[in-house]
Amino acid sequence: MKKTNKIKFSIVITILILANVNLKAQYDAMFTQYMFNEMFINPAVAGSKEAMNVTMLHRQQWLNFPGRPVTTTFALHGPLMNNKMGLGLSVLNERIGKLNRNLVYATYAYRVKIDKKSTLSFGLNGGIHNQINKLSELKAIEEGDLQTSQNTPSLLAPNFGFGTYYSSDKWYVGLSIPRMIDDAYVFEQNGNVKQTISVKPEKFHYYLTGGYVFTLSESLKLKSQAMVKMVQNAPIQFEVNANFLIKEIIWAGASYRSGSNVAAILGVQVSPQFLATYSFDYGLNAIQKYSQGSHEIALSYLFAYKGKKIVTPRYF
Secondary structure (H helix, E strand, O other), X not given: OOHHHHHHHHHHHHHHHHOOOEEEOOOOOOOOOHHHOHHHOOHHHOOOOOOEEEEEEEEXXXXXXXXXXXXXXXXXXXXXXOOOEEEEEEEEEEEEOOEEEEEEEEEEEEEXXXXXXXXXXXXXXXXXXXXXXXXXXXXXXXXOOHHHOOOOOOEEEEEEEEEEEEEOOOEEEEEEEOOOOEEEEEEOOOOOEEEEEEOOHHHOOEEEEEEEEEEEEOOEEEEEEEEEEXXXXXXOEEEEEEEEEEXXXXXXXXXXXXXXEEXXXXXXXXXXXXXXXXXXXXXXXXXXXXXXXXXXXXXXXXXXXXXXXXXXOOOO
16 A cells, blocks of 8 residues: 555544544534525524525535545525514535435524614524444454444434524624534444433534625625634634625635635626535645645525515625
8 A cells, every 4th residue: 555545544544533432423514605504503594685595515525535524515594474584494414434414404583673774583493413324334453343343323313503693784793503412322332332312511512603795896895704613622713704796796705714724715696696606625734735625616596586576685
């Protein structure tokens, strides 16, 4: 085996070891273009577009790297009761090595109109999580290793979360805990696998997000956003990004994730309703030496017809 392949193999095994013995099932997927998929981290966003919105996102992380994370999401949300409520649906599939997991969440938001241009909303989400680890496909160092002789059972676990979201035509701020159930697979001495489900506040992931749109000229706008992720006994993580909107058609910008990567983001506002974007992440850690970066594509469509009139798209 070549030295490079050995290093790749060692890193993959390290990742798998981190998920061994107690296989954690509750963790959050990573997105560079979270700003186009924000309902996944804050249920209060449901209905904020003031029209039905559909978003699909596909991420290939660490391209050309064995066992790399591959994530696909689908989100649908819209307003009800004259924009006083919002309903949504989120679906996620993620594959990392021999792990395959699925999330399905329903979302409800109650929206309070503060004035003509701003709204405060409170959101709840609830759903199920499914995960299976195909450990039997691994090659164990020791023959007869009970932990790798069988797959973990395909079990379901509930989850729920909540959030708040204040938005206007120029800026927004949100705070959320999107997932509050901690579930894991525990290996017993006899090789059996047991699932544990609990609520542990010390493991809550808090998301604080915010953004502002600057009008630089008639043909140029700057959409700036930031996200801070906090969890007890871990370093605070943050992301900042800036996207320029040129003549209401072309999106071009960059993003930075603390201690992890920088990214370039390009998009086309095909119409006031249809947006297509692409991002490329360049890693700032050792993994970048063995991969070709991370790639992400997002498609978003706003069913913004109200009678025969097109509702003006919102930047947030």
